[in-house]
Amino acid sequence: xRTRNTRKAGLVAVVTAxxxxxxxxxxxxxDGDAGGNTSGRTEIKMAPVKKITADAPKxxxxxxxxxxxxxxxxxxxxxxNQFTFDRTTSCYSGTGTIQFKDASTGQxxxxxxxxxxxxxxxxxxxxxxxxxxxxxxxxxxxxxxxWLGQGAVSFKCATCRATGGGSQLLTPGxxxxxxxxxxxxxxxxxxxxxxxxxxxxxxxxxxxxxETIAGKVRCDNTPYVSPQKDGGCVFPQYTPxxxxxxxxxxxxxxAWHIDWAQRNLQHPWGAPHKGYPLHRTxxxxxxxxxxxxxxxxxxxxxxxxxxxxxxxxxxxxxxxYEGASRNLDYSCQFLNAKHNSKEGSLKKAWQNSQRVLEEDxxxxxxxxxxxxxxxxxxxxxxxxxxx
Amino acid sequence: MPTLLHEAAxxxxxxxxxxRLYDPDVMQHPEDDxxxxxxxxxxxxxxxxxxxIVCGTHLGQVEVTAQLWDRAPDLSGENSQDKHDKQDRRDWxxxxxxxxxxxxxxxxxxxxxxxxxxxxxxxxxxxxxxGTYRLRVHARHRDAGEDRDExxxxxxxxxxxxxxEGPHEPPLVHKADSTTGALWREDQKEEKEE
Numbered sequence: 385x386r387t388r389n390t391r392k393a394g395l396v397a398v399v400t401a402x403x404x405x406x407x408x409x410x411x412x413x414x415d416g417d418a419g420g421n422t423s424g425r426t427e428i429k430m431a432p433v434k435k436i437t438a439d440a441p442k443x444x445x446x447x448x449x450x451x452x453x454x455x456x457x458x459x460x461x462x463x464x465n466q467f468t469f470d471r472t473t474s475c476y477s478g479t480g481t482i483q484f485k486d487a488s489t490g491q492x493x494x495x496x497x498x499x500x501x502x503x504x505x506x507x508x509x510x511x512x513x514x515x516x517x518x519x520x521x522x523x524x525x526x527x528x529x530x531w532l533g534q535g536a537v538s539f540k541c542a543t544c545r546a547t548g549g550g551s552q553l554l555t556p557g558x559x560x561x562x563x564x565x566x567x568x569x570x571x572x573x574x575x576x577x578x579x580x581x582x583x584x585x586x587x588x589x590x591x592x593x594x595e596t597i598a599g600k601v602r603c604d605n606t607p608y609v610s611p612q613k614d615g616g617c618v619f620p621q622y623t624p625x626x627x628x629x630x631x632x633x634x635x636x637x638x639a640w641h642i643d644w645a646q647r648n649l650q651h652p653w654g655a656p657h658k659g660y661p662l663h664r665t666x667x668x669x670x671x672x673x674x675x676x677x678x679x680x681x682x683x684x685x686x687x688x689x690x691x692x693x694x695x696x697x698x699x700x701x702x703x704x705y706e707g708a709s710r711n712l713d714y715s716c717q718f719l720n721a722k723h724n725s726k727e728g729s730l731k732k733a734w735q736n737s738q739r740v741l742e743e744d745x746x747x748x749x750x751x752x753x754x755x756x757x758x759x760x761x762x763x764x765x766x767x768x769x770x771x
Numbered sequence: 772m773p774t775l776l777h778e779a780a781x782x783x784x785x786x787x788x789x790x791r792l793y794d795p796d797v798m799q800h801p802e803d804d805x806x807x808x809x810x811x812x813x814x815x816x817x818x819x820x821x822x823x824i825v826c827g828t829h830l831g832q833v834e835v836t837a838q839l840w841d842r843a844p845d846l847s848g849e850n851s852q853d854k855h856d857k858q859d860r861r862d863w864x865x866x867x868x869x870x871x872x873x874x875x876x877x878x879x880x881x882x883x884x885x886x887x888x889x890x891x892x893x894x895x896x897x898x899x900x901x902g903t904y905r906l907r908v909h910a911r912h913r914d915a916g917e918d919r920d921e922x923x924x925x926x927x928x929x930x931x932x933x934x935x936e937g938p939h940e941p942p943l944v945h946k947a948d949s950t951t952g953a954l955w956r957e958d959q960k961e962e963k964e965e
Contacts, residue, residue: 608890611798666890668784675830680918693954695917728787733805
């Protein structure tokens with residue numbers, strides 16, 4: 385048995401020396417070899433990788449100002465053998481085994497283990513500056529050639545330009561890091577698949593090629609959402625969640641109204657993952673049409689000097705394709721006018737930060753402590769569109 | 772004598788009772804979560820993105836005029852010179868025309884100011900450059916209802932900006948007659964503690 389030198393430099397020298405010896409008689413080859421044949425081939429078997437969206441963070445986990453309404457997503461956490469993504473971050477994690485095979489007999493001469501993760505971070509305010517980091521770890525090679533793998537990571541996309549990557553010696557047990565800066569070229573709205581390729585070359589064996597799961601990326605320069613000159617990018621397949629809290633004194637009455645509507649209308653409009661997402665509109669004509677149906681003509685309750693000024697609130701929002709002119713399953717309520725205005729302003733700011741564009745889907749989650757009950761209202765929500 | 776350097780006007784479509792003044796190179800600042808505090812004036816708030824104007828109209832049209840002056844225009848208009856000499860616009864000088872008038876200091880890091888409602892911009896106003904400005908906001912027809920039709924007056928806002936130097940002056944309310952303004956000047960601290 386060969387004794388391994390624990391010092392890496394020494395080990396590489398030993399391995400290199402071993403490669404100068406013909407394959408015949410090398411201990412790593414189990415039984416019968418071609419004697420003098422120096423070519424082999426590799427095969428890589430990766431564990432299946434599942435592609436899933438990250439759930440919107442719950443109130444307790446999301447980092448936020450105390451009592452603030454709105455979701456502040458963290459980067460997705462990486463789970464092994466998954467491709468996970470939210471609106472602006474992604475993580476690919478794959479593991480597998482490299483087999484070193486004899487080219488003529490197909491016999492497995494040895495193996496090595498491979499792990500690769502790729503973290504992606506899009507900038508919703510700049511389409512020219514996404515950051516990707518790939519980490520590659522090769523370990524436990526059982527053939528000498530496995531100690532001399534040269535790993536190169538490249539970026540794959542149709543409409544982007546990526547700088548970085550490069551090639552590094554994959555010393556077993558050592559994680560190598562490759563960074564990329566990715567520019568979505570131009571100013572058109574485009575959707576593209578962004579992925580990475582790992583190529584490992586070993587002495588005397590065919591190279592290994594691994595492609596990660598690509599994330600679908602959408603980049604645009606829509607005005608109003610952010611400075612038009614820089615645009616921004618998101619993962620459009622992730623539906624972000626607008627969180628509105630009954631504990632937030634700025635918007636509480638709106639939150640309770642939405643809570644009532646999601647539990648009492650025919651459908652739970654906007655409630656996360658219940659099948660009825662809302663879709664944003666900024667179209668003035670549609671918003672006015674929605675508001676005309678939901679609020680105009682609805683008698684306003686007489687002003688009460690002991691109550692704050694009231695205004696008409698509708699749900700689903702007038703600023704959505706599920707508003708009253710297109711959907712008679714809606715609710716309206718006269719509630720605190722400042723809550724009504726503030727909730728709209730906070731929601732729009734959140735939508736812009738997530739690049740929720742015209743017709744984009746979003747969820748609406750009412751955040752309330754367990755057991756919380758709506759305070760009594762002088763005039764409760766009604767299903768205004770229901771007869 | 773104060774001189775009017777530039778004027779722009781137009782109709783905005785607004786939602787949620789607000790419209791904004793943005794630097795087009797910044798738009799909604801990353802630290803701006805949409806919250807605002809209009810309690811000082813009941814008319815205008817300063818956010819991380821810039822000034823935000825609150826309106827009585829919840830969803831609908833607002834008529835906005837924006838003016839750039841070389842120095843503070845007189846409120847009554849007696850000593851101001853209108854370069855464009857529009858006789859029929861003289862009434863905007865008269866404070867009696869407005870329900871509410873307030874002003875505050877606005878730091879500005881860009882060369883342009885754009886007035887945005889919901890969606891596309893309507894009104895750009897070029898500025899002499901980055902610096903500190905004083906913004907005076909006038910508003911009328913604020914109390915004609917949150918939802919209006921063709922028979923209801925259009926809420927009308929006049930914005931006047933001029934460059935200033937020296938220490939920041941606090942917000943100043945020249946006139947406060949509307950119930951809309953009274954609503955927004957109410958202290959919300961009590962509500963937050965409920």
